[in-house]
Amino acid sequence: MSLPALPLPDENRLPFAPPPEHDALRDARQVTRVGCPTGMDAWLVADYAGAREVLGDGRRFTSRPGPVGHVLAAYGGPDAPINGFPQMDGPEHIRIRRNFAPQVSHPRRLAELEPLVEQITDEAIDRMLASPQPYPLHREFSTVITTAVIAELIGVPADHRHLLHDAATALFTNSTTQDELRRALRPLWTYLYQLAAGRRARPGDDVLSRMIAHSAADERPLTPAELTDMNGALLITGYDTTASMITFGLACLLNTPGQWEKLCAEPELAASAAEEVARYLSTGNGLFRQATEDTVINGQPIAAGDYVVVAVQSANRDTALHPDAGTFDITRKPGPHLGYSHGAHACVGRQIARIELTTVLRALARRVPTVRITVPLDELDWKKDNVVRGPAEMPVAWS
Amino acid sequence: MRVATDRDRCIGAAVCVHLAPAVFDLDPDHGLVVLLDESPSETQRPVVEQAVESCPAAVVRLLP
Numbered sequence: 419m420s421l422p423a424l425p426l427p428d429e430n431r432l433p434f435a436p437p438p439e440h441d442a443l444r445d446a447r448q449v450t451r452v453g454c455p456t457g458m459d460a461w462l463v464a465d466y467a468g469a470r471e472v473l474g475d476g477r478r479f480t481s482r483p484g485p486v487g488h489v490l491a492a493y494g495g496p497d498a499p500i501n502g503f504p505q506m507d508g509p510e511h512i513r514i515r516r517n518f519a520p521q522v523s524h525p526r527r528l529a530e531l532e533p534l535v536e537q538i539t540d541e542a543i544d545r546m547l548a549s550p551q552p553y554p555l556h557r558e559f560s561t562v563i564t565t566a567v568i569a570e571l572i573g574v575p576a577d578h579r580h581l582l583h584d585a586a587t588a589l590f591t592n593s594t595t596q597d598e599l600r601r602a603l604r605p606l607w608t609y610l611y612q613l614a615a616g617r618r619a620r621p622g623d624d625v626l627s628r629m630i631a632h633s634a635a636d637e638r639p640l641t642p643a644e645l646t647d648m649n650g651a652l653l654i655t656g657y658d659t660t661a662s663m664i665t666f667g668l669a670c671l672l673n674t675p676g677q678w679e680k681l682c683a684e685p686e687l688a689a690s691a692a693e694e695v696a697r698y699l700s701t702g703n704g705l706f707r708q709a710t711e712d713t714v715i716n717g718q719p720i721a722a723g724d725y726v727v728v729a730v731q732s733a734n735r736d737t738a739l740h741p742d743a744g745t746f747d748i749t750r751k752p753g754p755h756l757g758y759s760h761g762a763h764a765c766v767g768r769q770i771a772r773i774e775l776t777t778v779l780r781a782l783a784r785r786v787p788t789v790r791i792t793v794p795l796d797e798l799d800w801k802k803d804n805v806v807r808g809p810a811e812m813p814v815a816w817s
Numbered sequence: 818m819r820v821a822t823d824r825d826r827c828i829g830a831a832v833c834v835h836l837a838p839a840v841f842d843l844d845p846d847h848g849l850v851v852l853l854d855e856s857p858s859e860t861q862r863p864v865v866e867q868a869v870e871s872c873p874a875a876v877v878r879l880l881p
Contacts, residue, residue, distance in 0.1 A: 520848020
């Protein structure tokens, strides 16, 4: 007997909600068996406590099969073109991550970055306001800002930024084959490898140079290949994920009664709005793990080797987090959620994403309060065949 | 309220530092957690409890 298919978000039906099949599973804390798009069978965990337990325990649940191996055909398996940082476990992963995370997480470092994000955002809004309407917000605004921020961080000059666009597009498309992905990544990886060698010889003030300096004191300093892998991961994952949270988040703000008006009346709500957008909309496809031993989640026995899909967006609407967790409310006092995942693989760019989302939402509320989407929501073109959810494009206008 | 951290398992995500900067910091050399205040006042309890829940590597805990 074939299993029921893994329920995935359908924005044409419910633009801002996880699939309704998850609600009953979550509320009953039930773990059920589903068939994934890439052909594996998996256990689906949809409640907050169960999801947090799986993501938080890298010993019982390995990241080996890749965080999105259930939806991305090119991502899983020992021959996967990307086979590094995101799939590591234990001390090997921590060794890499510790050289990386503080450079993009520490408040003092972020305080230095904030003016840069503000400047990039202000310039993008200047260009937006000088453009004809309707204006394609996702392509011309959201992705331009996140590309510029992440490229400035690593120190990738403007004329090489198309490399990360090409690589990210191939990576996030579900149907990309491993050969196609390998071909699409090669130019970016080659470039980053050379960049790392250059920074080793002539350090700058960028994140890449700081990682090299930081790891030089280690017993085993990072190799050029490891630096390339880490920076490639940062560039690619920092690009369309955050851009989509800007576009998707603005769509949700404009379409939830009263929310955009509240932000415009009080732009300092942008910080809690950014956290609410991540809680409410992030990681709609869920995250993938594999059990390393016979174990139990919510009373359900899970055998060693079994795959698990963690339904993050559903878990974030668990009433254990907020009594009205199903409601999008930017005035909510931010609390714990899994929008940036949890555990050793939790989003390493979380603090940068938070600053980008906060800065962009605050600046739009201040400078373009009349912004509106020019087509009805059900006519928006939503991304399909893609691991990052949200509008493929969103035409906007203002007065 | 007494707080403890496990530096050996810290991954430098700085979630605790952003939530409770009076209690936690990252050291400049290694980028790993430093406990600034082992016995913070009760006014810090909500943010410290959130740090316990939100620390991705589960290295922050409240002692009995």
